[in-house]
Amino acid sequence: MRSDRLVAILLLLQRREQVTAAEVSRELDVSERTARRDLDALAMAGVPVYSVQGRGGGWRLVGGARTDLSGLTASEARALFLALGPASDATPALKAALRKLVHALPKPFQVQAEAAAASLVVDPQRWGASRIEHRPPRFLDELQDAVIRGVQVSLGYVDSKGAETRRTVHPLGIVAKGPVWYLVSNTETGRRVFRIDRVSSADPTGDPVHRPGDFDLAESWNEIAEEVDRKRTPLEIQAVCTPDGIGILRMALGDRLDVGGSTTDGRIEVVIRGPNEYILAGELSGLAEWVEVTGPPSVRDRLASIGNALVERYGRPRTSGDLTRLEADEAGSESSSAP
Numbered sequence: 323m324r325s326d327r328l329v330a331i332l333l334l335l336q337r338r339e340q341v342t343a344a345e346v347s348r349e350l351d352v353s354e355r356t357a358r359r360d361l362d363a364l365a366m367a368g369v370p371v372y373s374v375q376g377r378g379g380g381w382r383l384v385g386g387a388r389t390d391l392s393g394l395t396a397s398e399a400r401a402l403f404l405a406l407g408p409a410s411d412a413t414p415a416l417k418a419a420l421r422k423l424v425h426a427l428p429k430p431f432q433v434q435a436e437a438a439a440a441s442l443v444v445d446p447q448r449w450g451a452s453r454i455e456h457r458p459p460r461f462l463d464e465l466q467d468a469v470i471r472g473v474q475v476s477l478g479y480v481d482s483k484g485a486e487t488r489r490t491v492h493p494l495g496i497v498a499k500g501p502v503w504y505l506v507s508n509t510e511t512g513r514r515v516f517r518i519d520r521v522s523s524a525d526p527t528g529d530p531v532h533r534p535g536d537f538d539l540a541e542s543w544n545e546i547a548e549e550v551d552r553k554r555t556p557l558e559i560q561a562v563c564t565p566d567g568i569g570i571l572r573m574a575l576g577d578r579l580d581v582g583g584s585t586t587d588g589r590i591e592v593v594i595r596g597p598n599e600y601i602l603a604g605e606l607s608g609l610a611e612w613v614e615v616t617g618p619p620s621v622r623d624r625l626a627s628i629g630n631a632l633v634e635r636y637g638r639p640r641t642s643g644d645l646t647r648l649e650a651d652e653a654g655s656e657s658s659s660a661p
């Protein structure tokens with residue numbers, strides 16, 4: 323890709339201040355003729371590069387000019403500037419900074435960067451779902467600043483029951499889980515996670531955060547997420563599923579499904595997690611064509627009860643007597659509502 327080569331040449335000029343066409347040729351694995359054309363293209367496009375003739379000559383940047391894109395290839399720059407586009411949920415401050423960076427690019431690269439910013443739209447809403455606008459929570463910027471600066475915060479917080487408390491926390495990191503933002507912190511009672519949309523106030527104290535030396539935000543969040551999942555879905559059931567039903571189970575259950583090996587009759591062993599036997603039985607009652615629950619017995623009993631109720635309600639076909647009674651009920655309802 324020529325655009326990638328032009329960025330590479332510009333970065334090469336930054337590092338070495340002067341290069342020859344032969345050096346560019348060796349570095350980028352192209353012919354010297356191609357290297358000269360690329361160097362000429364930089365100069366023709368307005369990049370402040372010029373050639374020095376004679377012994378010890380080469381190509382240099384005027385006045386030791388520099389670009390702020392050290393280390394970026396053209397494709398990496400394009401990916402970065404996707405954050406400017408309508409698909410991005412970047413903060414206004416981040417978008418403003420990236421726009422300034424676009425204008426600092428040499429003109430040959432500005433076109434692609436600006437095109438990348440307008441090349442993608444992401445609509446996260448499913449077909450048929452109500453449209454909900456997710457806005458960043460009120461104190462997100464203040465808490466992120468506290469994490470970056472490493473200062474403690476006096477935090478006002480409203481729990482799920484509406485009770486408000488205040489405590490001093492040591493912010494360690496911020497995590498976005500879908501549309502919900504969380505603050506991971508150390509407190510007097512150990513590590514805690516706070517929903518940022520429930521934060522009622524956030525006042526930096528100026529005192530330094532006590533941050534564990536081995537703390538890793540991604541690893542810590544994985545542990546937290548696994549613990550939350552275990553608490554939300556404590557019940558595990560065992561079942562077998564026909565091969566053509568595995569895809570349906572994946573769509574219905576997502577990551578609450580663990581697929582095992584095959585049984586002697588060709589079906590597949592699965593483990594399904596859920597909050598309790600009533601909800602799991604309700605979910606699986608419509609999947610009986612593909613799934614047979616093997617345990618625990620309480621879930622099987624609940625499924626049998628649901629099956630009996632379905633047969634009682636829908637198993638007997640309506641008779642003419644049923645229709646006559648229905649018409650009489652409707653007529654009675656109309657007469658009772660008349661003035």
